[in-house]
Amino acid sequence: MMNVLELRGLTKKFGDFFAVDNMSLQVREGEIFGFLGSNGAGKSTTINMVSSLLRPSGGEIRILDRDIAKHSRFAKMNLGIVPQDLAIYEDMTAFENVSFFAGLYGLRGSELKERVEEALEFVGLSDKAKSFPKNFSGGMKRRLNIACAIAHKPKLIIMDEPTVGIDPQSRNYILTSVRKLNETGCTIIYTSHYMEEVEEICSRIAIVDHGKIIAEGTKEQLKATITDVKDIRIGLKTLDGLEPALLQSIPGIRVLSVQQDEHAVRIQSDAAVDNLSKILKQLIDGGMEIRSVAEQAPTLETVFLTLTGRNLRD
Amino acid sequence: MNNLLSMAWKEMRHDFRDVKTLVFLLAFPILLMLILGFALTNAFSSNATIKDVKVLVHNTSSGQLSKAYAAFAEEAGKTGIVFEDVKTGMDGREEVEQNRYTDYLEISDGGIHLYGSSRSTIESNIVQGMMNSFADRYNAAAAVAKQDPAKVATLLAAAGPEGYIQDSSIDAERQPGAIDYYAIAMTVMIGLWGAMSGGSLIRYEIVRGTAARLAAAPVRKSDIFIGKVLGSVVLNMLCVLVIVMFSKYVFKAYWGDHLLPVFLVLLTEVVMSISLGLAISYMMKGEPSGGVVMIIVQLASFLGGAYFPLGNDIGGFLGSVAGLSPIRWANQALTGIIYNHSMSSAWTAMMLNTGLAVLFIAVAAVMMQRKEGI
Structure with missing residues (x-):
């Protein structure tokens, strides 16, 4: 062609x-x-x-x-x-x-x-x-x-x-x-x-x-290029008091982005590392009220975030 | 060619649809013409009173020049002009500056020097004219003396007072009144406003985002450039035409019998002004260029006599700067055409305008070629 x-x-x-x-x-x-x-x-x-x-x-x-x-x-x-x-x-x-x-x-x-x-x-x-x-x-x-x-x-x-x-x-x-x-x-x-x-x-x-x-x-x-990454979205009651740096220090986490409008944290992490419980504990210890937790199939957004480390709208 | 004309037509369409700007372009000069024309009517009275003419003389000459001057002073004295010898301790120039004398005359074997008063221009010009006549006659007599000394006395004696004063009138019945003056001044001023149109030609496309689409279209930059200038020239000339016709038929301003050269001068002024604005907009990108153009236009209007007349005899720094105003060239050119039926100032103004237009367009064209996009 x-x-x-x-x-x-x-x-x-x-x-x-x-x-x-x-x-x-x-x-x-x-x-x-x-x-x-x-x-x-x-x-x-x-x-x-x-x-x-x-x-x-x-x-x-x-x-x-x-x-x-x-x-x-x-x-x-x-x-x-x-x-x-x-x-x-x-x-x-x-x-x-x-x-x-x-x-x-x-x-x-x-x-x-x-x-x-x-x-x-x-x-x-x-x-x-x-x-x-x-x-x-x-x-x-x-x-x-x-x-x-x-x-x-x-x-x-x-x-x-x-x-x-x-x-x-x-x-x-x-x-x-x-x-x-x-x-x-x-x-x-x-x-x-x-x-x-x-x-x-x-x-x-x-x-x-x-x-x-x-x-x-x-x-x-x-999407197939990021099979080694899992995409976790955690909905919170409020983002007040959230300390992204502490979450970032948890082993396996590659990219973390805060979604202000949706009161959520989106995390791209190594698929091989089981760190979800550590992430949730960190949030609860920090006084955050968790509303939802979801592990998503990779989307283009995940691909973009994983490759560039930024949201498309940054 | 089609793209060039499309650009020109588009430009005119923008201008004609911008009703507020169009009304301002026409209403402002007409209102100013009306207000200044009537407010300053008396300042343009053609009746001038000539005061007593007193000339202070410092005569150190000897021989033929001294004799000739004595004869001249006697004859000139019959016209009412008083020649007084300088007294010890008097400073002739100071006396003129203090307006106690119209002129100060220094006569020596080396020549004649005349210091005139700027406060009594008419009287000073009369004396200057007489002294020029005297100098011409004396020089002629000196030349004759070398060939036939006997004829010198006859030559000098032949000059009565009328030999030194010659009446000449440009047009005794037609002197510009206030409305006539401001009709010219305002028309010339809106001609210079073309600089503001020129300054916004390219900025307009950039601000509206259409520069990107124009740059992507298969159009030569020169077609965009010339088309826009052409459209702007047409609109500005139409404004000029409306002002001329309005002042002529509504205010009865005098525009003389030679409208073609009048419009030619104005056309060159408009082209030069638009080119000036365009060049500045390329040299200074963005909004500041508009401010610079506005300052230049206002300064040129002020110094060119758009708001109040500046005499031809202004000297010093102001005189030098005023001489740079395109409004002043055009004013002088139009006054020459309308009142003196003379094209000499008009040619000068047209050549200056055309030369500067070529220079400004060349600057803009070079910068446009170097620039990315349009």
Whole structure:
């Protein structure tokens, strides 16, 4: 299968800091490729280099088997970008927004009109074509942001956190749209802070940390890499008085994270070490009231936490 | 080309839909024109009273120059100008500075030096004109003396008082009134406001996040750049046109009979201003560039005479700085076209504006090429 995107030793330096460090990656035709990394991991820098917003310090980016440094126009014609920050003009109608951006890709006249209408219909904004985005909800703006990226029918679409800050209904709409786009033959690179989204729609995933890809594969392949780790979640009445450092000192514990919102502690520990009783004793001795204890099957979140030592949303 | 025009059209669409800014762009200069034009009507009265003209003279010359001066002083005295010899202990320059005399004249065999009063400009200019005539005539006589000394007396005698004073009028019936002055000053000022539009051209895309989408699109940076400048020039020129027409037909301001060169000067000013703003926005990234542009525009407006007229004779540091204001060049150019039917200042202003526009655009273009994204 053809590589729609290929990174070969891609590097980006800011002074002495390597934001992207010798990264190599292949995204195949027809994939929805999840690109995961916590803040500062290097995924936005990578996306910005692929979308020509930043110049690489080294390495090569190939789109549809052509080096984008030498075939910039070809690469751009086949690329659609859904930036993390909304990239629409509030003082232009939805139709004008999509029409302006699609026009930059050489579409004119009736073909342009047709494509714009198609894109707006795809994201469910046909009835809002003449409305100004300043009157739109967050979800509608996100959908318009997508429409602006797809009207020219690119082969590769990069979606950088397209569901940030929107209601569940709009989020579901967008996820359905991503699948539909993929079914029409588009290859999609998808980044998100919501692990469940990635788990739901992505066929292959790369985990980025410190500018490097530290794991890559299907969900199943990634989960299979951590058979030696067990994932324990302990629900507490309150987190007041919790001393993570004491828990961390218990043998076998690899990663410990405190889930503030859920009043819970999540622990990745060596599967071979039986330390659950010690963990519970430590908590009870510290005056903590335990509400629930569960040992979970590894999820992508577990994989991410185990590999990077951080939550995706850190 | 299509992308360039798309960018220009998009830019104009933003500007026209930003009603609040558009109203401010038009209402502010019209209101200022109205307020200052009526408040300062008396300051622009064309009736000037000429005071007594007293000239203090320190004459150390001898020979022909001394004789010629004596004859000149006698003739010039008939016009009412009083020539008084400096007395011992008097400091001629100090006397002029204290406004006790209009001018101080030093005559020696080496030449004539005239120190004029900045407080009595008109009177001083009259004396200066007379002394220029005298010097020309004396030089001519000296040249004749070498060939035919007998004709010298005839030549010098031929000059009565009218030989030294020549009436000339630019346009006796047309002097700029307050509204006329502020119509020009405000129009030129909003031309310079183009710098603010220019300063926000790229920042606008960055703030809205659309810079990322533009950078990812198959559009040349130069198309984005030129398209945005073009759109901004059109909008600013339309504002200028509205101000000119409004002042002409509503306030009855005089714009002369040569509107084409007037608009050419204004066009070059607008292009230069937008280029200035654009260059500053590339040199100083982010919000501070907007503040710098605003300071430059306000200083240039103040020194260029947008709020109150500054005479042509201001000297010293203020005069030097005022000479750097594009508003001053354009004011002088338009006044020359409208009242003197003269293009000399207009050519200077247009060349300066165009030259600076090329320089600023070149700076912005180089920085844009070096910059990542747009």
